[in-house]
Amino acid sequence: MRALSVLQSPWIRLLAVVVALVGFAGLPAVASAASTSTASTSTASTSPSSGVAPSTTGGALGPNVYVFSPSMPQSTIQGTLDAIAAQQVPNQFGTQRYALLFEPGTYGSTADPLVFQVGYYTSVAGLGKNPSDTTIVGQADTFNQCTNGDQTQCFALENFWRSLSNLTIDTAGGSGCKGNTEFWAVSQAAPMRRVQVNGNVTLMDYCDGSPDYASGGFIADSSFTGGTVINGSQQQYITRNSSLDGWTNGVWNQVFCGDPGAPAQSFAGNSGDSGGPAPYTTLATCPTTREEPYLYADSSGNYEVFIPSAQTDSSGPSWANGGTPGYSLPLSRFYVVQQSTTVGQINLALARGLNLLFTPGVYNVPSTIHVLWPDTKIVGLGFPTLIPEHGNVTMDATPVPGINISGLIFDAGPVTSPALLDLHGLSALAGLSAYKNDPTSIDDVFFRVGGATAGSVHTAFVNDASDSIMDDVWSWRADHGAGAGTWTGDTADTGVVVGGDNVTAYGLAVEHFQKYETVWTGQHGTVIFFQNENPYEVPDQAAWMASPTQNGYPALYLPESVTSFQGYGLGSYSFFNQGVAIENSTAFQAPDAPGVQFHDILTVFLSGSGGIQSVINGTGAAVSSAFGGPSDLVSYP
Secondary structure, three states: OHHHOOOOOHHHHHHHHHHHHHOOOHHHHHHHOOOOOOOOOOOOOOOOOOOOOOOOEOHHHOOOEEEEOOOOOHHHHHHHHHHHHHHHOOOOOOOOOEEEEEOOEEEOOOOOOEEEEOOOOEEEEEOOOOHHHEEEEEEEEEOOEEHHHOOOOEEOOOOOOEEEEEEEEEEOOOOHHHOOEEEEOOOOOOOEEEEEEEOEEEOOOOOOOOEOOEOOOEEEOOEEEOOOEEOOOEOEEEEEOOEOOOEEOOOOEEEEEOOOOOOOOEOOOOOOOOOOOOOEEEEOOEEEEEOOOEEEEOOOOOEEEEEEOEEEEEOOOOOOOOOOOEEEEEHHHEEEEOOOOOHHHHHHHHHOOOEEEEOOOEEEEOOOEEEOOOOOEEEEOOOOEEEEOOOOOOEEEOOOOOOEEEOOEEEOOOOOEEEEEEEOOOHHHOOOHHHHOOOOEEEEEEEEEOEOOOOOEEEEEEEOOOOOEEEEEEEEEOOOOEOOOOOOOOOEEEEEEEOOOOOEEEEEEEEOOOOOOEEEOOOOEEEEEEEEEOOOOOOOHHHOEEEOOEEEOOOEEOOOOOOOEEEEEEEEEEEEOOOOOOEEOOOEEOOOOOOEEEEEEEEEEEEEEOEEOOOEOOEOOOEOOOOOOOEEEEEEO
16 A cells, blocks of 8 residues: 555645646546556355356456346246345345346347346346337336245335336336236335336235235336326435326335425424324425436447536426436446455556446455545445445545546445545535536435444544435434444444535434434535434433434434525434433434524434424424324424
């Protein structure tokens, strides 16, 4: 690492900021002159097991990237998909990772549909420029999981870490209850993006067993025609910039932003009555968006990464009028990261102006990965997972515009880190055109403290990057799995800290952290959909006090210095499971200032003991075993 010490110095980081502000004509040449990635293509430790059928692999994209073409026998494709699903559907905390990519064309037919399941750590995507370029006639499904086969204990509550993107599904196949319907029964960290579904789609699995609970999901930049979206038992959900042809049901918190065909605004408003108004928060447009970068194959079969442009006041899919605005980067502008790649190699590639494409796998990171230059793209295929080894920050970035980080999981490591992802920022840069027109975006990025591996961190994600966008971020201190279940296991104070100004978040979920779960100190912030559960295993009230007179910690905390903020569709829930009456004074805490406004916020008592005493700042009915909620507020103040 000594050879990289100059490249990682504060002076180089300051130079990067200057580059962002005044431009640097030589920078594109640095990147374009870089050779095609020289990362090793040796087999990663997460290569497919012997039970997975052989298929065309992604070559330089790694052994766990499978590329299918319409010319392949459908029986071969079906066999490969079924073998991967058999391994991954029950593999919640395993180390295997897969990206399943479909070249442009049509797969399956009405007479012989292609029907398969999507399990953990599996990303399914088309390789066309637009969703219409790749069509699956059939279904790509995720179903309930039944505990020990008990048909009365069937849920989608833990269907995490999978994705579906950039293709069209003409629903066909299946049998009986599951016939001719796309089943996407998932909870957090399972995005559906750039998908056209022709036919019925359900976000719950109502066919096998009960009670069919699901908890949170994310749809963006998609279109649904010729059928209804069945939301059903989804407790909360966000749908952004998507065209809808019908939407049914709702439980506590359903948020729509820029969705033609969405249900009209309707929120219960303190009733707590399941027979009352549907819990819909509907915004006609989204303030600032930037769709996630994606891999595709050009007309010559060469891989490129498309970089969508930022949009303001947007409605409907970005590709609805012929194609998503933006530009393409050839794969030669990316350093393809394999399991054998060192942090030194990664940082040297970044210093040279290359972007990164992480192939599927689990990566131990002994020192910090430094993102230095404007418009650097960090793209993950198949949910690559990064774990710090020595209490280091896993990845940080200088305060420059246009950085995209997408498709990664950041796990806490065995030694407490100050943060897992740290985006630096300078408040004086907020609002400059270089940042507003080319915002940094964090897309489908998930943070875990425990679960897969025991770990500890102070703050999982620090975002001081002004004018940035957080699009589908889940920061989770595990309630089950490795290290979970005790107050002293998998310690972590805070899930997300936002210090940047003009930051916009869509689909932000922060759960089970031990102090202030989300701290928002930046000005002019916007959150559209927020989900929280308080920590489960609080041993006694004294262990969980924000001050000597304030029980517990709010899920979202804005200090008195914040004068401007908008929140839409925010929920916080309690389940204290130690048999002790733990109380949380308030779910949300914010200044009583004219510019700080909340719309459609709620609390729910899930089970256990104690509860939440108010929704925000002492306002809103308490939830407990006597009144489980939801306790709703249409607006505050």
